[in-house]
Amino acid sequence: MKRWEIEGIVELKDLELPNEEQLRKGVAIIECVQEIPCNPCVDACPTNAISMENINALPKIDYEKCIGCGKCIEVCPGLAIFVVKVNEKALISLPYEFLPLPKEGQKVKALDREGKEICDAIVKKVKKGKTPVITIEVPPQYAMEARNIRIA
């Protein structure tokens, strides 16, 4: 049994990750590792970067085609997609369905997949919508760990 089956926490080895260059331009990381009947991400992608063999298959992303626009973040019913862009700092866009929404420029805590505080983060962008998308800036070493925020 994999860790995500028991604990609900995905490990990086279970994901197909982008290379450094792709990360520099910013791409969607789809943390969807279990076959469920669902495909809105495929329809939402403007560059057809996401594909699925059938509605139950796992989504496959072509990091070359992905432009990191984040449209898939909002539509994913599982809130399982994040856009990650890594340069000197890492920018992470994540779905956030709680109140209050943070403000741009606000300092918040970044949480990992277990809800543990791992570092400080600065809110760079708040995109309101059916599912708000928050973009935070964290040190680059946390690019693949920070997946939630806590407003102190």
Add this chain to the structure above:
Amino acid sequence: MRIIEHPIIEFKRGRKIHFYYNGKKLEAYEGETIAAALYANGIKILSKSLRKGRPRGFFCGIGKCSSCLMKVNGIPNVRTCITLIKEGDVVEDNDMVLPEKEYPECKFTKLNTDIAIVGGGPAGLSAAIEAADYANVLLIDENHRLGGQLIKQTHKFFGSKKEKAGTRGIEIAKELEDEVRKKNIKILLNTSVIGYYDRGYHFLVAVDKMNRTVYEIKAGKIIFATGAQENMLLFDGNDLPGVYGAGGVQTLMNVYGVKPGNVGLIVGAGNVGLILAYQLLQADVEVACIVEAMPKIGGYFVHAAKIRRCGVPIYTGHSIKKAYGNEHVEGAIIAKLDEKWNFIEGSEKDIKCDFICLAVGLSPTIRLIAQTGADILFINEAGGWVALHNEYMETTKPGIYVAGDLANIEEASTAMLEGKIAGLHAVIEFAKNDKTKIMEKIKEYMEDLEIFRQGYFGIRPKIAKEKIWRKYHEKMGNRRNS
């Protein structure tokens, strides 16, 4: 206890009104149920058990159990969880003896319809929409509004565009209701179907209790879409007020905007338990943990991941041993299970919480369909006792259909498809020239169902359906041969 701001839901409360509870004047809002109003006023004991007088809070929150029965304006045994509060209502504890005469005077109304649909959830609404193009449709629901359990589903649906993926359940409920209201469909709300009789034709008796009205309904065909009810779990203290069905909490919180408590413990890490945990967090209620008896999480990984990254622990291989508290939950003891499902001594943890949600599965609500004489069978994969039916959702009693959770515990998406199929098949004989068109549509919906059930999570429902269909054909084959 009232939720003022919510990230997903906008609570539109009605006019402020007053009512009386055991002689005390209390405030409520129009549009909420008696139980929700009581709860918002901090009253959590709604009834007492008949023999031992043990306190009872609400459990299912959707009119399926009996723990919220109270006397309202002199009418005994009112299900306060589905009955709207009105200005000046007098709410009292139920009498501890059964009333001699429950209906002193009532109005009798006769109705005649081509198709009667019992249940206005995703399956019933979808059936009504399809059937109404070809026949007279009467839709009956015991709630005060349509939508069934969709009205509390704030999460976005899975599936494909066709099954409204990415849309929240609450929005789907609205879309379906709007469509139903546009069509010429007669709707009876606040009305419970309490009996089926075979008089050579299909005959239903339904009651609008608060209006003292009895409906006698003659129907050409009937589609039952009565849904399912939450399962109970055996443990010490499981009848304490504060032990709720997970769905009941969703109703209280997401429909009426009333918090169930401050800190919750959830039993069961299937989709219902996982989604509920997330919704509690969204309502600013703390979740102490989720316990799951199975060695792994039963629901979707993505739902589990959402609450894990908010810091909620999931203890697999654990269950609840005991709930404790004085007339209300104050905490629970959880413990690890061994391979034989026995608690491992010494592994106990004391969890401080003021409510416990049971999310340990659902059982089809078969009490009505069982009255029709349709063959009922216990099928484990289907969630319990179900009415045998064919691919068109027709039971072994000709002209009687089932759809949705009643026909196998599954998803709202599949309930909608089954409803469409049942609705269309039931009207074939009313549709003079469109029979081919109808059959084509049915075929399309069947294919969609098939696709939906192809993945890992489709295995159980697929097995259930195959058993149900096989048994149906065996029964009907035997009947034809004899």
